[in-house]
Amino acid sequence: MAASERIWTAALVVIGDEILSGRTHDKNIAQVASWLQVQGIRLAEVRVVPDVEDRIVEAVNALRAANDYLFTTGGIGPTHDDITVDAIAKALGVPVVIHPEARAMLERYYTGRGTALTEARLRMARVPEGAELIPNRMSGAPGIRIGNLFIMAGVPHITAGMLDALTGELEGGAPLLSRTIGCWVPESEVADVLRAAERDHEGVQIGSYPFFRDGRVGANFVVRSTDAEVLDRCVAELTQALEAAGHPVHPDEI
Secondary structure, rough: OOOHHHEEEEEEEEEHHHHHHHOOOHHHHHHHHHHHHHHHHEEEEEEEEEHHHHHHHHHHHHHHHHHOEEEEEOOOOOOOOHHHHHHHHHHOOOEEEEOOHHHHHHHHHHHHOOOOHHHHHHHEEEEOOEEEOOOHHHHHHHEEEOOOOOEEOOOOOHHHHHHHHHHOOOOOOOEEEEEEEEEEEOHHHHHHHHHHHHHHHHOOEEEEEEEEEEEEEEEEEEEOOOHHHHHHHHOOOOOOOOHHHHOOOOOOOO
């Protein structure tokens, strides 16, 4: 496989009892996946784990070994149960240290708001030894990068800011492009058409997303490829095949 055709992959570990209990609805999986696609990296696997050190260590070691990059979200705040940094340091076999730049960032942030940098808040300057920082313009507490592992906040808008700071910083392949067409037809009736379209266009993936609306059954078909010409050709031929079978196609999501 040529270097330009290499598929770069990432995994995500979502950390937090509040996610598993249903008290908090995760939004980070979707935004991390979307951001990665733009960087030319595929999100290959996601694990949601509790605030238990051994479970975090297990997930981190398994997924970082299997992928080019590993992201974690959650568990890097100021409270006693925010144990992500300790768990990842254990997984990497390094001690936890106070990062001087992170401490300075927090001091500036809290001093500028007329409050003190307490011992609890100083916990947000703790990093696995050897780590670099990911800027966080939202709350002063930075994210953490150590090699190809990225430790980020659980709060979605803070995570979004950290991802923005990383844009263009990671090596990846060709971005995954996509186009969507819609059809008022049960997906089971056109399964063979979809399979044929995938088979006839190398590297294309077609996702089928059925819906029921206004008393009618339909489906949106998302066609994905890293090659714009192949993508356009597949969409054109799939549209022709669906309409030849008597199913008018909407040239966008319904």
